[in-house]
Amino acid sequence: MELLLKYFPHLTDDQKRMFRELYDSYHYWNKRINVISRKDFQNFYLHHVLHSLAVAKVIRFAPGTKMLDVGTGGGFPGLPLAILFPECRFELVDSIRKKLKVIDAIIKDFKLDNISTRHTRIEQYHGKHDFVVSRAVTQFPRFVAWVKNNIGSDHKNELANGIFYLKGGDITSDTEKFGGRMRIYPINRYYEEDFFHTKKILYLPFD
Secondary structure, eight states: OHHHHHHOTTOOHHHHHHHHHHHHHHHHHHTTSOOSOGGGGGGIIIIIIIHHHTHHHHOOOOTTOEEEEETOTTTTTHHHHHHHOTTSEEEEEESOHHHHHHHHHHHHHHTOTTEEEEESOGGGOOOOBSEEEEEOOSOHHHHHHHHGGGBOSOOOSSSOSEEEEEEESOOHHHHTTTGGGOEEEEGGGTOOSGGGTTEEEEEEEOO
């Protein structure tokens, strides 16, 4: 929790409470439905919550912004971002129902009325949103093909509607197709921990 306050010192008391209680909630549910590797759970804040919130170092979403988290798994990056941006709307999509059960329980416990979940494959989903967010679920060009029709044209933020994709390692094959259209934000520009040394945010605008 101290790690979050290091980089997000202006959280409200309610946000601090929710982020603090998030650990226990995930710990409880992860024993029943494995949504986070149990070997990795000790790094819950570093590898999952803080990584998700890196998007907020690139953009402060305007109130009313609609976001779609594709392949959300255990709720990342969508759930931490929804706590950080309570005036925005998040829909978390995954094809594995039991993972969404965990998210739904946390949404109910925390009374998060700005999040909904949907059990579907993204290829079968037709909703429109301002931004799509995701932690790498496939090669980026394939992901773009999946979600390009889910991005609306009503721009309300300082950056154009588009995709924010959290990716680590070599991103050459992910980016070469898009050339100068894509922006790349190294996360170690914002966080000093070694875990983020090779982590990046790929942003692809849809003007």
